[in-house]
Amino acid sequence: MSELSGWLAEFDEVDDLVEAAHRLVDAGHERVEAFTPFPVEALDSVLPPPRDRVTVWVLAGATVGALGGYALQVWTAVFDYPWLVGGKPMHSWPTFLPVSFELAVLLGSLAGFLGMLIGNGLPRLHHPMFAAKDFDLATRDRFFLYLPGQNEAREALAGLDPVHLHEVPGDDDAG
Amino acid sequence: MAEPQRDALIDTAFGYASLGERIAATVLSGSRTGWLLLLAGFTTLSLLFLYTIMLVFTVGVGVLGLNIPVAWGFPIVNVVWWLGIGHAGTLISAILVQLRQDWRNSVNRFAEAMTIFAAGIAGLFPVLHLGRPWFAYWLVPYPATMEIWPQWRSPLVWDFFAIATYITVSVLFWYTGLVPDLATMRDRAKPRWAKRIYGVLCLGWRGAHSHWRRFRTAYLVMAALATPLVVSVHSVIALDFATTIVPGYHSEMFPPYFVAGAIFSGFAMVLTITIPLRRWLRLEAVITTRHLDIMAKTMLAAGLVVVYAYLVEHFVIWYVGDEYERYMALNRILGPYACAWWGTMAINAGVTQLLWSKRIRTSPAILFCVAIVLNVGMWLERYLIVLSSPHRGYLPAAWDTESGTMIDWLMLLGSLGLFFALLTLLLRWIPAVSIYEVKELLHERREEG
Numbered sequence: 003m004s005e006l007s008g009w010l011a012e013f014d015e016v017d018d019l020v021e022a023a024h025r026l027v028d029a030g031h032e033r034v035e036a037f038t039p040f041p042v043e044a045l046d047s048v049l050p051p052p053r054d055r056v057t058v059w060v061l062a063g064a065t066v067g068a069l070g071g072y073a074l075q076v077w078t079a080v081f082d083y084p085w086l087v088g089g090k091p092m093h094s095w096p097t098f099l100p101v102s103f104e105l106a107v108l109l110g111s112l113a114g115f116l117g118m119l120i121g122n123g124l125p126r127l128h129h130p131m132f133a134a135k136d137f138d139l140a141t142r143d144r145f146f147l148y149l150p151g152q153n154e155a156r157e158a159l160a161g162l163d164p165v166h167l168h169e170v171p172g173d174d175d176a177g
Numbered sequence: 178m179a180e181p182q183r184d185a186l187i188d189t190a191f192g193y194a195s196l197g198e199r200i201a202a203t204v205l206s207g208s209r210t211g212w213l214l215l216l217a218g219f220t221t222l223s224l225l226f227l228y229t230i231m232l233v234f235t236v237g238v239g240v241l242g243l244n245i246p247v248a249w250g251f252p253i254v255n256v257v258w259w260l261g262i263g264h265a266g267t268l269i270s271a272i273l274v275q276l277r278q279d280w281r282n283s284v285n286r287f288a289e290a291m292t293i294f295a296a297g298i299a300g301l302f303p304v305l306h307l308g309r310p311w312f313a314y315w316l317v318p319y320p321a322t323m324e325i326w327p328q329w330r331s332p333l334v335w336d337f338f339a340i341a342t343y344i345t346v347s348v349l350f351w352y353t354g355l356v357p358d359l360a361t362m363r364d365r366a367k368p369r370w371a372k373r374i375y376g377v378l379c380l381g382w383r384g385a386h387s388h389w390r391r392f393r394t395a396y397l398v399m400a401a402l403a404t405p406l407v408v409s410v411h412s413v414i415a416l417d418f419a420t421t422i423v424p425g426y427h428s429e430m431f432p433p434y435f436v437a438g439a440i441f442s443g444f445a446m447v448l449t450i451t452i453p454l455r456r457w458l459r460l461e462a463v464i465t466t467r468h469l470d471i472m473a474k475t476m477l478a479a480g481l482v483v484v485y486a487y488l489v490e491h492f493v494i495w496y497v498g499d500e501y502e503r504y505m506a507l508n509r510i511l512g513p514y515a516c517a518w519w520g521t522m523a524i525n526a527g528v529t530q531l532l533w534s535k536r537i538r539t540s541p542a543i544l545f546c547v548a549i550v551l552n553v554g555m556w557l558e559r560y561l562i563v564l565s566s567p568h569r570g571y572l573p574a575a576w577d578t579e580s581g582t583m584i585d586w587l588m589l590l591g592s593l594g595l596f597f598a599l600l601t602l603l604l605r606w607i608p609a610v611s612i613y614e615v616k617e618l619l620h621e622r623r624e625e626g
Binding site: 016035036037038039040041042045046049051052054055056057060064074075078079082083085087088090094097098100101103104105107108110111112114115117118119121122124125126127128129131132137138139140141142143 | 192193194197318324325326327328329330332334335338339341342345346349350353357360361363364365376377380381382383384385386387388389390391392393394395398399402403405406409413613614616617620
């Protein structure tokens with residue numbers, strides 16, 4: 003914990019945060035991260051998007067659910083235990099659709115939730131960021147910008163007119 | 178502090194912090210006596226539920242008003258009713274988020290909680306009326322030693338998958354939306370043990386922008402998946418009826434008819450909960466009369482669809498000219514279940530029309546009464562469909578009239594008790610209104626000036 007991992011600049015307005023983030027990114031800083039009490043859509047065009055995609059997870063989950071559910075029904079009702087009901091064909095596919103659909107939704111949602119957690123590196127019981135002073139205000143009404151590094155990071159953030167500057171202790175894996 | 182505008186969705190005099198405090202305070206502080214009294218009352222009622230379940234399990238389904246030909250009685254009425262109530266929560270949370278209806282931000286949290294509890298209670302009733310409830314797990318496709326599988330061509334099996342998926346996805350969706358608020362609670366809570374519990378439950382959320390982005394995508398996609406899901410659940414329930422040959426059940430219009438009825442009764446229940454809740458937790462500045470107005474309008478729209486369904490149902494019966502169907506329709510109006518028919522029509526087609534008046538939509542006390550009456554009306558409609566249809570089938574020798582026994586009524590009352598007891602408990606543990614979403618709403622309102 004002796005090393006600093008970076009610096010946090012605190013702002014009290016959304017617009018100040020977006021403006022400051024713009025200036026940091028324009029100045030060539032790549033590893034900028036913002037911390038906000040609610041999602042700020044204006045930052046989407048400023049900060050780089052995450053590389054992984056939650057939607058890919060959902061698509062994969064939903065596909066596995068739909069195909070797996072359908073295969074389960076075909077295998078059990080046509081091959082493993084064929085049972086003639088009302089003279090309907092063994093492979094009566096329209097009746098297999100509701101369960102396939104429900105399983106697609108079920109696995110798609112579960113995969114979306116998991117994809118979000120894994121992409122975000124959560125759950126996690128502790129993080130160096132929580133040791134920074136006043137960081138609990140990030141869930142309240144303050145907006146933070148984080149820049150990893152030592153003195154250069156401090157100077158870059160200080161030039162943005164923040165309300166406060168806080169140091170973030172610990173190893174450099176925040177974000 | 179200026180008076181909030183009459184038709185505002187939120188009081189813009191709030192700051193982000195004071196707004197968050199206002200909502201978090203409903204959990205972290207405040208009087209406990211009133212809450213304990215409420216909880217005691219509702220818990221006593223839920224003990225009644227437990228008692229009736231025990232009776233059904235030990236004595237058998239004979240204690241309920243079930244017999245041939247009316248093999249579907251109160252438990253099935255209650256499944257359809259409870260599940261329908263749950264659907265409004267999903268509509269508010271999932272469908273309206275995609276339509277960017279930002280008024281839902283203030284009410285989605287407890288509407289979703291309502292969904293989970295209503296769907297959970299609904300899921301109990303089919304098991305309770307099985308007769309041999311200990312075999313309920315046979316619906317699960319697992320490699321049994323009996324070497325047989327569920328019958329996939331039966332809507333009853335679809336039902337199991339639909340309700341189980343619905344409950345799971347509702348819990349997941351609700352929990353996802355709750356994660357950022359649990360982080361707020363972690364940072365607001367004073368006692369160490371409370372901080373720890375919220376800290377673990379919020380999964381280490383710290384509000385990073387990249388996290389918010391994945392979160393927003395996941396939330397929207399789950400909403401997009403929940404939308405067809407909610408339509409499918411009540412449609413599948415409706416197919417349980419529609420695929421039979423019983424006059425009164427056998428109708429191709431049942432799926433959309435049931436979905437409209439579900440939204441109608443669900444909004445009635447949302448209002449039944451919202452109106453006392455906002456007063457009790459003093460959230461009038463967050464859940465404004467504008468919210469009540471919008472919800473009442475939605476209820477009116479759904480109610481008109483239901484009335485349209487009544488008209489079409491009766492028109493089709495007349496137009497097709499099948500004598501059994503015609504007899505069924507006449508028997509509903511004049512026979513032993515006439516009270517339920519006239520009650521349904523008077524309430525769902527009549528009382529609903531009061532919602533055209535803006536004065537009624539914006540006066541909480543009257544709207545509350547209307548909502549309760551509409552809840553009863555929708556219950557009566559399901560009672561009418563479920564019991565009156567099979568009681569006079571094709572074979573007059575097998576006609577019989579069933580109605581609820583005392584145990585049936587106590588079970589319904591008990592399930593209401595359990596529902597409200599769970600809601601009461603939850604309101605003390607998690608924020609009743611989504612904190613991050615109302616902050617977002619406040620931010621948007623400020624941008625607009």
